Amino acid sequence: MLTPMVAGGVVFPGLFLLSKKTLQRLPQLRWEEADAVTVSARLVSSVQAIMASTAGYIVSTSCKHIIDDQHWLSSAYTQFAVPYFIYDIYAMFLCHWHKHQVKGHGGEDGTPRALGSTWAVVRGYLHKEFLMVLHHAVMVLVCFPLSVYKQQHTLLHKVNGALMLLSFLCCRVLLFPYLYWAYGRHAGLSLLAVPLAIPAHVNLGAALLLAPQLYWFFLICRGACRLFRPRSSPPPSPCQTQD
Secondary structure, X not given: OHHHHHHHHHHHHHHHHHHHHHHHHXXXXXXXXXXXXXXXXXXXXXXXXXXHHHHHHHHHHHOXXXXXXXXXXXXXXXXXXXXXXXXXXXXXXXXXXXXXXXHHHEOOOOOEOOHHHHHHHHHHXXXXXXXXXXXXHHHHHHHHHHHXXXXXXXXXXXXXXHHHHXXXXXXXXXXXXXXXXXXXXXXXXXXXXXXXXXXXXXXXXXXXXXXXXXXXXXXXXXXXXXXXXXXXXXXXXXXXXXX
């Protein structure tokens, strides 16, 4: 799985740097850095759009059944494109930063005049490109894990499962004992004395909220046991054995 991601991490930033240096150093061009950055970022985005469209066309024309059929390119290109979304957040910021400098907000050497100015550029960038940054973040943090969800044998899937188990335990289960402990600390009571010191309907409400959390945590633990328990491979299905 790492091979497509490494390839994407080389191709997209590498193409950006190659285009930028070419536009700046060719004697016939000698572009300013701001123009070279903007055009190079757009070039890489166009290349990514063409590659994604081509991959989508290949997958859609190769699969006859929209639900059951799978194509290796759909998973491989998803992994290949992950570095692009990370790179593009930085590339868009570079374009925004250079536009900020062109407007006269930079120092004599083209750098921001103060740290506060740098943060102002960052805030302006996030305000202007919030939806695009959010889109890229969702692609990396949500869509990519979903695309490799069926790869239970990989280390990444197991690490993701362990982190989900730990985060659910801390944020959804242990939250209730922590609330009782925090109230007891504020009121000068021990943890065991808190349920007797607060109204019954508060305890009932907490119990009703905690009950589904415990059930879901049980399901997660059961799934984790199946994930980490070594077991023999199941026999191939008839569909997998057909030519």
